[in-house]
Amino acid sequence: MKPTTDLILRLEKVTKTYRTKGGRFGQAGSRVVALNRISLDVRRGEIFGLVGESGSGKTTAGRLVVRLEEADAGEIFVAGTRVPELKGRRLKQFRRKVQMVFQDPYQSLNPQRSIFDTVSEPLVIHRMGNGAQRREAVAQALKSVGLSPPEDFFLRYPHQLSGGQRQRVAMARAMVLGPEFVVADEPTSMLDASISAQIFNILLHMRDKLGVTLLFITHSLAAARYLCDRIAVIYRGNLMEVGEAGEVIERPRHPYTQALLDALPRFGQCGAVRRYNTLLGAERPASQGVGCAFYSRCGVAQRLLCSTQAPSLRELAPGHRVACHYAEGPEAGTATTEACFYAT
Amino acid sequence: MERDGHKNKTRSPQLERFLEGWSIFVQNPLGKIGLTLLVCFGLMAACSFIPPLLDPMYDPMTGVDPLITRSVGPSSAHWLGTDFMGRDILSQLLAGARVAFMVGVSAAVMSILLGCAIGMFAGYMGRVVDTLLMRTADMIMVMPTLLVVLILSSLFGQLNIWTIVLIIALFRWPGVSRVIRAQTLSLKQRPFIEAAKVAGASHMRIIFMHIMPNVLPLAFLYMTFRVTSAIIIEAALAFLGFGDPGTVSWGMMLQWVWKTGHMFRAPYWLLPPGLCISLITLSFYMLGRAMDEVLDPRLRKEAEAE
Numbered sequence: 001m002k003p004t005t006d007l008i009l010r011l012e013k014v015t016k017t018y019r020t021k022g023g024r025f026g027q028a029g030s031r032v033v034a035l036n037r038i039s040l041d042v043r044r045g046e047i048f049g050l051v052g053e054s055g056s057g058k059t060t061a062g063r064l065v066v067r068l069e070e071a072d073a074g075e076i077f078v079a080g081t082r083v084p085e086l087k088g089r090r091l092k093q094f095r096r097k098v099q100m101v102f103q104d105p106y107q108s109l110n111p112q113r114s115i116f117d118t119v120s121e122p123l124v125i126h127r128m129g130n131g132a133q134r135r136e137a138v139a140q141a142l143k144s145v146g147l148s149p150p151e152d153f154f155l156r157y158p159h160q161l162s163g164g165q166r167q168r169v170a171m172a173r174a175m176v177l178g179p180e181f182v183v184a185d186e187p188t189s190m191l192d193a194s195i196s197a198q199i200f201n202i203l204l205h206m207r208d209k210l211g212v213t214l215l216f217i218t219h220s221l222a223a224a225r226y227l228c229d230r231i232a233v234i235y236r237g238n239l240m241e242v243g244e245a246g247e248v249i250e251r252p253r254h255p256y257t258q259a260l261l262d263a264l265p266r267f268g269q270c271g272a273v274r275r276y277n278t279l280l281g282a283e284r285p286a287s288q289g290v291g292c293a294f295y296s297r298c299g300v301a302q303r304l305l306c307s308t309q310a311p312s313l314r315e316l317a318p319g320h321r322v323a324c325h326y327a328e329g330p331e332a333g334t335a336t337t338e339a340c341f342y343a344t
Numbered sequence: 345m346e347r348d349g350h351k352n353k354t355r356s357p358q359l360e361r362f363l364e365g366w367s368i369f370v371q372n373p374l375g376k377i378g379l380t381l382l383v384c385f386g387l388m389a390a391c392s393f394i395p396p397l398l399d400p401m402y403d404p405m406t407g408v409d410p411l412i413t414r415s416v417g418p419s420s421a422h423w424l425g426t427d428f429m430g431r432d433i434l435s436q437l438l439a440g441a442r443v444a445f446m447v448g449v450s451a452a453v454m455s456i457l458l459g460c461a462i463g464m465f466a467g468y469m470g471r472v473v474d475t476l477l478m479r480t481a482d483m484i485m486v487m488p489t490l491l492v493v494l495i496l497s498s499l500f501g502q503l504n505i506w507t508i509v510l511i512i513a514l515f516r517w518p519g520v521s522r523v524i525r526a527q528t529l530s531l532k533q534r535p536f537i538e539a540a541k542v543a544g545a546s547h548m549r550i551i552f553m554h555i556m557p558n559v560l561p562l563a564f565l566y567m568t569f570r571v572t573s574a575i576i577i578e579a580a581l582a583f584l585g586f587g588d589p590g591t592v593s594w595g596m597m598l599q600w601v602w603k604t605g606h607m608f609r610a611p612y613w614l615l616p617p618g619l620c621i622s623l624i625t626l627s628f629y630m631l632g633r634a635m636d637e638v639l640d641p642r643l644r645k646e647a648e649a650e
Binding site for chain 2: 122
């Protein structure tokens with residue numbers, strides 16, 4: 001499916017800082033920067049992957065988009081509306097268009113409510129349809145996530161379902177309103193690999209058949225490669241690299257992305273394995289917030305430039321933007337190791 | 345105490361939890377004894393309507409045996425004897441059971457409703473609302489209930505039984521609200537609350553549809569303890585002579601024993617209400633302890649290890 005060019009999500013220099021609790025009398029606690037001037041565009045109809053390690057701020061970005069939290073600075077536009085200033089009725093309308101699938105299906109469903117109650121709740125909240133129509137809509141949503149026959153699930157409760165089934169219910173809840181945009185926050189991190197593949201296929205189905213745009217948040221480059229049209233790599237709240245999924249995976253320009261690719265396990269392959277070796281063995285002192293966020297772990301960084309000046313995103317190939325001073329050096333990744341990995 | 349699920353075809357978590365909890369509950373000796381005692385008191389309260397129907401002289405308040413003008417011991421006409429003016433002690437005892445249930449349960453229900461609502465709001469809203477409500481709760485919690493009721497009744501004269509119930513409820517919610525608030529604080533962080541928010545749910549909807557069902561079991565547990573304290577407070581008030589003069593409660597009976605100087609001369613009159621007060625509070629307490637075990641698996645494991 002060819003993504004159209006019109007934008008559905010736009011982040012402009014979004015910053016979010018958390019304060020750890022300080023003393024009793026409002027003394028400053030330490031500040032943790034979750035997002036540092038992030039700018040992103042997501043086109044209508046694509047699956048956009050936000051990749052990063054734990055604590056990189058990727059979940060925070062998702063929560064800002066669905067307005068579970070408020071940004072400290074910057075602008076967020078979803079389908080042309082400014083998200084941070086939404087209130088009351090307009091916020092409710094916005095909720096109809098933008099939904100979220102949460103990470104942990106064991107926590108995201110209310111244990112006291114039946115599947116029908118859970119999935120139909122958005123319809124009830126937005127006063128859509130009468131009883132029969134709601135039943136029909138819920139059945140349709142459950143069917144579209146592969147829970148069939150849907151009527152069998154209506155009166156069941158979360159504790160009677162497996163993790164994969166729960167996550168499908170959570171996805172049905174997000175889909176039942178027919179949203180334009182869905183944030184999927186690591187929807188498979190709590191599930192087995194085989195179940196994850198099914199969940200991915202449902203997400204693809206949502207995009208292809210229902211025309212939903214997805215912001216897919218993950219820590220797995222493999223999942224992002226499989227699912228996404230474009231990928232953004234984020235590290236400690238800073239955007240490192242954005243581009244077409246294939247481009248970013250095959251020709252990564254940023255040392256951090258390269259390090260992530262190095263870290264992917266490879267089983268059952270013999271012969272030359274491409275390695276970038278951009279991750280520093282021992283960390284060096286960080287760059288006190290003025291330089292590059294990855295400086296302390298980067299094998300490519302030069303002290304003079306990288307620790308004093310934060311790199312900005314530069315477009316190196318069409319649609320492929322990288323925040324690194326040394327990104328256009330000679331093609332990295334020529335180093336290979338002769339290795340043999342066996343599947344166990 | 346716990347609601348029975350209506351849907352039998354699919355076992356709702358409420359029903360399933362109820363059945364599971366019930367089996368743990370009846371295995372617990374405390375729960376068994378408490379429940380048995382409570383059923384006995386329930387029967388007493390239910391039977392309290394019978395004696396006045398048999399003969400007007402068995403009316404606990406106004407019925408006087410025309411042949412007796414002083415307190416006499418048990419006989420075939422009066423199984424537990426009579427009080428100083430010839431009223432039947434057994435029928436007073438039965439009426440007292442009814443009053444005890446009425447006072448205990450209604451005060452407990454009221455304080456639980458109030459405590460739950462305030463606890464949920466404080467926990468959910470946080471910040472200023474939380475601080476205000478919880479400091480209010482603290483202030484009320486440190487006030488000695490009995491003393492305040494005594495002062496109020498000496499200010500306004502004899503208090504009606506429902507006024508007493510209301511005052512007990514108003515002074516007994518802070519403990520409940522603290523517990524419910526703590527529970528709400530932890531529930532608030534759970535992703536299903538955020539999921540409801542993303543779906544567009546209002547604060548009211550989140551509180552009543554998502555948080556309340558999850559704090560109700562705890563509220564029921566606290567209700568049993570509140571029943572105990574309400575009954576004790578009412579008995580103490582009545583014994584001190586500040587009860588409702590139009591109602592026969594066990595505390596009132598004790599007060600009559602004491603006032604008429606029969607304290608050590610008429611054990612048949614002194615012991616039944618005294619024992620009843622002790623046993624009914626004990627049974628509610630044991631019920632609560634057994635329910636505590638149902639709700640808190642950690643207590644259960646200890647019991648199994650023994």
